[in-house]
Amino acid sequence: MSQPTSQTMGQQFGRRSWAEPWKIKMVEPLTVTTRAEREKCLAEAGYNTFLLHSDDVYIDLLTDSGTSAMSDRQWAGMMLGDEAYAGSRNFYNLEAAIQETYGYQHILPTHQGRGAEHLISRTVIKPGQLVPGNMYFTTTRLHQELAGGVFHDVIIDEAHDPTSLHPFKGNIDLDKLQALIDAHGAAQIAYVSVAGTVNMAGGQPVSMANIKALRALCDRHGIKVYLDATRMMENCWFIQQREEGHADRSVAQILREFCSYTDAAWMSAKKDNLVNIGGWLAVNDWALFEELRNLVVVYEGLHTYGGLAGRDMEAMAIGIRESVRDDHLRSRIGQVLYLGELLTDWRIPIVQPIGGHAIFLDARAFYPHLQQTDFPAQTLAAELYLDSGIRAMERGIASAGRDPRTGDHYYPKLELARLTIPRRVYTQAHMDVIAESVKAVWDGRESVRGLKMVYEPKYLRFFQARFERL
Numbered sequence: 001m002s003q004p005t006s007q008t009m010g011q012q013f014g015r016r017s018w019a020e021p022w023k024i025k026m027v028e029p030l031t032v033t034t035r036a037e038r039e040k041c042l043a044e045a046g047y048n049t050f051l052l053h054s055d056d057v058y059i060d061l062l063t064d065s066g067t068s069a070m071s072d073r074q075w076a077g078m079m080l081g082d083e084a085y086a087g088s089r090n091f092y093n094l095e096a097a098i099q100e101t102y103g104y105q106h107i108l109p110t111h112q113g114r115g116a117e118h119l120i121s122r123t124v125i126k127p128g129q130l131v132p133g134n135m136y137f138t139t140t141r142l143h144q145e146l147a148g149g150v151f152h153d154v155i156i157d158e159a160h161d162p163t164s165l166h167p168f169k170g171n172i173d174l175d176k177l178q179a180l181i182d183a184h185g186a187a188q189i190a191y192v193s194v195a196g197t198v199n200m201a202g203g204q205p206v207s208m209a210n211i212k213a214l215r216a217l218c219d220r221h222g223i224k225v226y227l228d229a230t231r232m233m234e235n236c237w238f239i240q241q242r243e244e245g246h247a248d249r250s251v252a253q254i255l256r257e258f259c260s261y262t263d264a265a266w267m268s269a270k271k272d273n274l275v276n277i278g279g280w281l282a283v284n285d286w287a288l289f290e291e292l293r294n295l296v297v298v299y300e301g302l303h304t305y306g307g308l309a310g311r312d313m314e315a316m317a318i319g320i321r322e323s324v325r326d327d328h329l330r331s332r333i334g335q336v337l338y339l340g341e342l343l344t345d346w347r348i349p350i351v352q353p354i355g356g357h358a359i360f361l362d363a364r365a366f367y368p369h370l371q372q373t374d375f376p377a378q379t380l381a382a383e384l385y386l387d388s389g390i391r392a393m394e395r396g397i398a399s400a401g402r403d404p405r406t407g408d409h410y411y412p413k414l415e416l417a418r419l420t421i422p423r424r425v426y427t428q429a430h431m432d433v434i435a436e437s438v439k440a441v442w443d444g445r446e447s448v449r450g451l452k453m454v455y456e457p458k459y460l461r462f463f464q465a466r467f468e469r470l
Ligand SMILES: *Cc1c(COP(=O)(O)O)cnc(C)c1O
Pocket: 065, 112, 113, 114, 115, 137, 139, 140, 195, 199, 228, 230, 267, 268, 269, 270, 271, 278, 279
């Protein structure tokens, strides 16, 4: 199974090039700053790209969360917002879009993904129970821990190796899961937490064969499978491209099948679903739904708006139907591949295979002379901003946080700076500029010193931590 390149994706249509399946109707000017200005902005931001003002950023690759460009149809939908407190028509449109696209039965809107994670974690985790998952995600694991759960990573070993070319590095290692069940008993497992694609591993997908086998294993032990559906559209595009037997199926068909092997899902609609704010929770079990529907009123809002305006739910309903289209995904992931191939051609170390939403620069390979406690990935994100005003994000020791049991840092194997590509926002020319800036930072890598953390918040520290140069 070979990874499709941006060129072979065009060849599916019998020609070499391909282009975005949309044209631009409205533009937003970008600011360009000088190096001296960026030195000042970065020092004021404590060398943390989360603390920069976006006005001081040229190309913003901090995240693909809430940064998508909406379509003219979605903006038109915003005008059809029904802002009734209860029973808004937009809620019913959203409910139908999720039911038809993902296949779950009962739907609750939430203000964003972590709102849904909070509700499901507190409802289904009993203190002390284990939550096995395919690598952690920051907010997901924190809500599991706050509910008394103990996260266990059961992703395949290849996921921790940035050079492994395994086509489905998001897969669950069923032997690791079985060993956990054998050691603790099925009753000690709250549920299996599956994410597709796996953000922290580099946007790597889970295969259909893996989720099917996971379902069978969990059925034997009476364990539920819950899905973090945040980037499932992108995951399903990889299944179509890479997994035997799926080449002729639409992403929509693949998604329905994948979700059918899971019992519930939570969603950050700010990612795949092409909206600037929103999330949802979807379950099939009525008794669980009743509990969640009661809890949503306490933390988010009434169960027909969950912290969202009617217009936001309408934009999401339309975005869901746009985001599952094959032509959208081909262009979205094609742009990521284009950037990744440029960097690969220039022998710059990135996580392979190239993932769905971002390019992950391997900061350990950039700065082998730094200790992990010198924050190499945080340093790399800072250097990139200084070079060109491009904003990336740390995904390494700062993001990993501390182990609540020992108080020491978690020491993740991967130390990555993430260049996250917003959906439908930047052009291919922007990708060229990004690649050139990464190359400049790579060429200057030997003289770079690391950072020390001088302010550390208790929760999700990477968002607000401050650093100084060593
Ligand atoms: C962003 C994200 C979340 C959390 O969603 P928010 O909308 O940011 O609250 C959960 N899981 C994954 C995999 C994510 O990428």
